Amino acid sequence: MKSLYFKFAVTTISIMLLSGLISFLLSNFYYQINLKQKNDEKITNFALEVSEYINYHNEIDLTKYLEHIGLLGYQIYIVDEQGESRFFGATYRDKNLSSTTVQKVLNGETYHGINHFPHTLFVTGFFANELKNTVGVPFESEGKDYALFIRPDIKLFFNEMHLLFAFMLVLTIALSIVLVLVITKYLIRPISKLNSATKDIANGNFSISLDINRKDEIGDLAASFDDMTKKLAKVEEMRKELISNLSHDIQSPLSNMRGYVNLLDAPSAKERSRYIDILNSEMNRLSSLTKQMLLLSTIESKKEIMEVKEFNLGGQLKKVINQYQWQLSEKGIMVSYSSYNVMIKGDPSLLYTVWENLLTNAIKYNHEFGEIEISIEEDTSSVLVSMKDTGIGLEPNQLKRIYDRFYRADHSRTRSVDGTGLGLSIVQSVIEMHNGEIQVESTKGEGTVFNVSLPKL
Numbered sequence: 001m002k003s004l005y006f007k008f009a010v011t012t013i014s015i016m017l018l019s020g021l022i023s024f025l026l027s028n029f030y031y032q033i034n035l036k037q038k039n040d041e042k043i044t045n046f047a048l049e050v051s052e053y054i055n056y057h058n059e060i061d062l063t064k065y066l067e068h069i070g071l072l073g074y075q076i077y078i079v080d081e082q083g084e085s086r087f088f089g090a091t092y093r094d095k096n097l098s099s100t101t102v103q104k105v106l107n108g109e110t111y112h113g114i115n116h117f118p119h120t121l122f123v124t125g126f127f128a129n130e131l132k133n134t135v136g137v138p139f140e141s142e143g144k145d146y147a148l149f150i151r152p153d154i155k156l157f158f159n160e161m162h163l164l165f166a167f168m169l170v171l172t173i174a175l176s177i178v179l180v181l182v183i184t185k186y187l188i189r190p191i192s193k194l195n196s197a198t199k200d201i202a203n204g205n206f207s208i209s210l211d212i213n214r215k216d217e218i219g220d221l222a223a224s225f226d227d228m229t230k231k232l233a234k235v236e237e238m239r240k241e242l243i244s245n246l247s248h249d250i251q252s253p254l255s256n257m258r259g260y261v262n263l264l265d266a267p268s269a270k271e272r273s274r275y276i277d278i279l280n281s282e283m284n285r286l287s288s289l290t291k292q293m294l295l296l297s298t299i300e301s302k303k304e305i306m307e308v309k310e311f312n313l314g315g316q317l318k319k320v321i322n323q324y325q326w327q328l329s330e331k332g333i334m335v336s337y338s339s340y341n342v343m344i345k346g347d348p349s350l351l352y353t354v355w356e357n358l359l360t361n362a363i364k365y366n367h368e369f370g371e372i373e374i375s376i377e378e379d380t381s382s383v384l385v386s387m388k389d390t391g392i393g394l395e396p397n398q399l400k401r402i403y404d405r406f407y408r409a410d411h412s413r414t415r416s417v418d419g420t421g422l423g424l425s426i427v428q429s430v431i432e433m434h435n436g437e438i439q440v441e442s443t444k445g446e447g448t449v450f451n452v453s454l455p456k457l
């Protein structure tokens, strides 16, 4: 597998080289379609100047004059009607020139070799040191017709520049490659860190610190990763707690039951019936624990199981209160509730569990002869059910945890009361499934109020 570093570096360097090549081809193209003609015109004007000067100054020493022009930075080739030719200035790399071209110039035509120099992809015509790549004009000297072919000596003009440009180009390429390699390493480093952090997490080590403080996408990713790690650590902690709570909650009724089963051969019938009662209640506790766990896992794994229909919420609350009437009167608790019809869309059996849990809690954690006040209010879009008790209440730190699975506040007190610590987790999940909200307020020693708001439709 090629590393991301390798891929990134190779891609960037390839892009650089490719764009270099493309810009070279484009500038070459620009020379061909625009600059070439201008260049040809400029040199043609110069050639005509030279030819005119010779034509009007018959007395000048032609050789000396052309040598001078050559020294000024031009490559010159002259040929007369007899085919006698001479070169001045720097030599041409390629001295091919057709005799018809020479003849045409001798006949008085101007040759635009620079403008007609063939298009070649990788050769800039401007630099081609060829006799073909010249401008040709006729002139006359001492009664003889000549053809003069001329082009600037690019090497003379550009030699140092050439070196400078080449040096700049090589330096730019080398520096860019080094910088790409260094910067890619810097860019990739957090990804390597994230990768090793992922492996740590897979091995169950959540105490990792990424130390990536960047304000870009990778910084965002690292922040989300940190968040995810914290959540995973919490889930892991909850999982461990859940297993230990679960084993405790199953183990303690089981060992109680084992103890009482051994006592069932007690001689007194009264004692035996007491033990059977205890066994029954422990069995009920185990059964309600498993039922609640099953419900919770069903709710969490299959949210689409909801059987939504329109029903009368006011009537449902009344039914729940009636079902627990016996327990209420046993504890001497007064319930105030004035039922009226409020229609709502939801899963009736799941919502029944909600009111059942809230009401049994309000009874369980209430004082004898306490009170429970249930109210129902509605507006255009939602229904608010509130259940207020005058029970033992909760401290703020306990309040924060009441929705956690298996959490039971104030152990010494509540252990004596039946419960699994799962009821409110179920309540919260069901309300979330209905897109509702649950809020709780509580004062230690005074009581607790749960406010549930549910969208009507």
Ligand code: ADP
Residues within 6 Å of the ligand: 357, 361, 362, 365, 389, 391, 392, 393, 394, 402, 407, 408, 409, 410, 414, 418, 419, 420, 421, 422, 423, 424, 425, 447, 448
């Ligand atoms: P449990 O089966 O123990 O009642 P819940 O999930 O229903 O489990 O409640 C979690 C804990 O929250 C309870 O153990 C209790 O300590 C606290 N609690 C719930 N409802 C009330 C209430 N109305 N008044 C005081 N404490 C409550």
